[in-house]
Amino acid sequence: DTGVSQDPRHKITKRGQNVTFRCDPISEHNRLYWYRQTLGQGPEFLTYFQNEAQLEKSRLLSDRFSAERPKGSFSTLEIQRTEQGDSAMYLCASSPQSANTGELFFGEGSRLTVL
Amino acid sequence: KNEVEQSPQNLTAQEGEFITINCSYSVGISALHWLQQHPGGGIVSLFMLSSGKKKHGRLIATINIQEKHSSLHITASHPRDSAVYICAVRSGTDKLIFGTGTRLQVFP
Numbered sequence: 330d331t332g333v334s335q336d337p338r339h340k341i342t343k344r345g346q347n348v349t350f351r352c353d354p355i356s357e358h359n360r361l362y363w364y365r366q367t368l369g370q371g372p373e374f375l376t377y378f379q380n381e382a383q384l385e386k387s388r389l390l391s392d393r394f395s396a397e398r399p400k401g402s403f404s405t406l407e408i409q410r411t412e413q414g415d416s417a418m419y420l421c422a423s424s425p426q427s428a429n430t431g432e433l434f435f436g437e438g439s440r441l442t443v444l
Numbered sequence: 445k446n447e448v449e450q451s452p453q454n455l456t457a458q459e460g461e462f463i464t465i466n467c468s469y470s471v472g473i474s475a476l477h478w479l480q481q482h483p484g485g486g487i488v489s490l491f492m493l494s495s496g497k498k499k500h501g502r503l504i505a506t507i508n509i510q511e512k513h514s515s516l517h518i519t520a521s522h523p524r525d526s527a528v529y530i531c532a533v534r535s536g537t538d539k540l541i542f543g544t545g546t547r548l549q550v551f552p
Contacts, residue, residue: 360538362539362540364540364542366485369544370544370545371448371530371532371542371543371544371545372487372530372532372540372542373542374539374540374541377538377539379538384537384538385537385538385539387539418485420485420487422487432477432489432492433477433479433489433492433540434489435479435486435487435488435489437484437485437486438485438486438487440485
């Protein structure tokens with residue numbers, strides 16, 4: 330399978346614990362995006378990378394959230410000291426370099442439930 | 445007011461009907477995406493448009509840049525078309541701004 334893969338698909342954790350999600354994009358895609366989606370809503374932008382550089386972060390991304398893409402390939406999204414409001418689907422997408430012609434390819438998402 | 449508005453929010457149809465979903469946006473854009481999301485979360489890109497019209501099978505997407513409006517049409521709808529259809533725009537930087545989606549149910 331050469332699509333975007335995310336791991337884990339589901340994570341249940343207790344409030345206050347740290348969680349980390351991983352995204353493996355399509356190998357030749359330079360751009361990688363993280364989005365968050367709550368029930369009944371459209372996805373909300375969190376952050377995106379071009380290669381290893383983090384180019385933009387949403388104000389939704391509080392200090393408890395950090396994302397990395399150390400070698401310009403896979404990316405991790407870490408949430409520290411989770412809160413119940415962090416419960417959501419975390420979606421990763423990748424695209425070719427050109428912003429105006431790059432179709433997006435999404436992973437299946439990582440669903441987080443904070444108890 | 446959301447920067448990307450979709451209508452209707454929910455749509456039911458009988459198999460075979462012609463379906464239209466609308467998307468209006470209030471920001472300058474470089475491209476507009478139509479996406480399909482099935483239960484369980486997986487999102488598939490249907491179209492990316494910056495002008496005019498695109499067709500793929502029974503799906504047609506149009507965009508009017510001057511009016512800041514796009515439509516997604518499904519001809520001869522089928523129960524397997526049941527999903528949430530999401531409009532998203534690229535604006536300014538490379539992030540996407542998403543609408544809240546239109547939930548479509550097609551009954552046999």
